[in-house]
Amino acid sequence: MTDHRSGPRRRGATLLHAIFEATLAELAESGYANLTMERVAERARTSKASLYRRWPSRADLVAAAAGHALPADEELPDTGDLRRDVLALLRMIADRFDGPLGAAARGLMAETLHHPELGRELRSRTTGNRERMMRAILGKAVRRGEIDPDVLTPRVVLTGPSLLQLHFLQYGAPVPDEVIEQITDEVVLPLVMQKGWHRRTGTTPTGWIN
Amino acid sequence: MTDHRSGPRRRGATLLHAIFEATLAELAESGYANLTMERVAERARTSKASLYRRWPSRADLVAAAAGHALPADEELPDTGDLRRDVLALLRMIADRFDGPLGAAARGLMAETLHHPELGRELRSRTTGNRERMMRAILGKAVRRGEIDPDVLTPRVVLTGPSLLQLHFLQYGAPVPDEVIEQITDEVVLPLVMQKGWHRRTGTTPTGWIN
Numbered sequence: 001m002t003d004h005r006s007g008p009r010r011r012g013a014t015l016l017h018a019i020f021e022a023t024l025a026e027l028a029e030s031g032y033a034n035l036t037m038e039r040v041a042e043r044a045r046t047s048k049a050s051l052y053r054r055w056p057s058r059a060d061l062v063a064a065a066a067g068h069a070l071p072a073d074e075e076l077p078d079t080g081d082l083r084r085d086v087l088a089l090l091r092m093i094a095d096r097f098d099g100p101l102g103a104a105a106r107g108l109m110a111e112t113l114h115h116p117e118l119g120r121e122l123r124s125r126t127t128g129n130r131e132r133m134m135r136a137i138l139g140k141a142v143r144r145g146e147i148d149p150d151v152l153t154p155r156v157v158l159t160g161p162s163l164l165q166l167h168f169l170q171y172g173a174p175v176p177d178e179v180i181e182q183i184t185d186e187v188v189l190p191l192v193m194q195k196g197w198h199r200r201t202g203t204t205p206t207g208w209i210n
Numbered sequence: 211m212t213d214h215r216s217g218p219r220r221r222g223a224t225l226l227h228a229i230f231e232a233t234l235a236e237l238a239e240s241g242y243a244n245l246t247m248e249r250v251a252e253r254a255r256t257s258k259a260s261l262y263r264r265w266p267s268r269a270d271l272v273a274a275a276a277g278h279a280l281p282a283d284e285e286l287p288d289t290g291d292l293r294r295d296v297l298a299l300l301r302m303i304a305d306r307f308d309g310p311l312g313a314a315a316r317g318l319m320a321e322t323l324h325h326p327e328l329g330r331e332l333r334s335r336t337t338g339n340r341e342r343m344m345r346a347i348l349g350k351a352v353r354r355g356e357i358d359p360d361v362l363t364p365r366v367v368l369t370g371p372s373l374l375q376l377h378f379l380q381y382g383a384p385v386p387d388e389v390i391e392q393i394t395d396e397v398v399l400p401l402v403m404q405k406g407w408h409r410r411t412g413t414t415p416t417g418w419i420n
Contacts, residue, residue: 116381156396
């Protein structure tokens with residue numbers, strides 16, 4: 001057992017980073033079912049109490065670690081162009097899949113295949129990260145008048161990241177850029193830029209732009 | 211070792227069915243890496259030679275078994291209405307996921323997570339099944355003048371089945387019908403019924419319908 005009191009004291013961002021890396025590594029190696037605050041604390045060379053102070057449950061900790069491994073809000077693309085923003089965000093996510101987050105995602109999926117119930121609580125939290133990032137860049141296009149906010153259901157918003165994730169899970173990393181371009185140009189852009197959806201379904205547009 | 215010569219002789223469809231069920235069961239239990247013609251023959255109570263006569267490799271056998279587990283061409287929906295056809299096909303696939311095909315798919319995914327290279331040869335063959343089924347029902351809508359064949363790239367055609375597959379892999383079976391309706395109404399129909407794609411991308415429509 002590592003003595004977490006040895007070595008220099010770490011604080012703030014450095015310690016957080018160590019804790020999140022340890023969480024992803026544990027998730028990749030042992031899975032969510034076997035992940036304990038104790039093992040994470042040991043691996044990160046900190047105390048269990050300091051984990052519980054911040055995250056009341058392992059689900060909270062894992063969701064925080066996954067969120068930390070994704071681009072921060074200030075890193076999100078903002079090129080003024082919807083296509084460039086979507087491409088940049090999907091590339092950022094693909095890039096993260098080729099690291100500790102990807103290994104953790106593979107570990108979690110391996111576990112979910114045998115025990116679907118284990119991943120449910122967790123997945124709603126981690127899926128939220130991807131929806132938030134996509135909404136951040138799609139929201140800019142809404143404000144520029146490029147897209148109709150009414151079409152941005154959670155299912156639509158998550159379609160690009162979902163196709164990327166399935167490709168990563170099936171074929172591993174790195175995800176070829178050709179795949180990212182196809183997902184962007186053939187699926188995401190046509191979906192979010194669709195017009196006439198309301199005419200077809202007979203629903204009333206409530207927030208039509210243009 | 212089971213003596214495959216015992217029991218009544220089986221021919222044609224009955225024997226084929228036994229072989230394909232045995233293949234899916236082996237895939238679910240042992241994975242693709244460990245699947246051998248010998249073990250499938252043993253489980254199906256037939257001879258290795260009779261397998262090799264029909265399928266030159268285990269990839270051929272597995273692809274045939276996966277194809278057999280999916281709806282046959284004559285079972286594919288043909289209601290005269292695109293939305294009803296898409297819903298019916300996705301429900302058929304979801305229904306298959308809740309059986310031996312689903313178990314095999316989970317086994318194969320578990321393996322692919324650790325050895326992505328193992329699934330590649332196989333996946334191009336089994337993905338072909340889903341693209342073929344979707345194209346069968348989308349082709350009818352093209353002939354009815356409802357959709358533009360130019361938008362039906364492989365990526366677009368496979369988007370619905372891919373979202374369904376990811377949901378199944380993450381949350382298990384049965385897939386809630388609400389999810390199938392969302393995939394159909396919010397993603398598949400808007401994608402295949404899109405207009406103006408060529409105007410947006412500046413490409414020339416080559417097979418425009420309407």
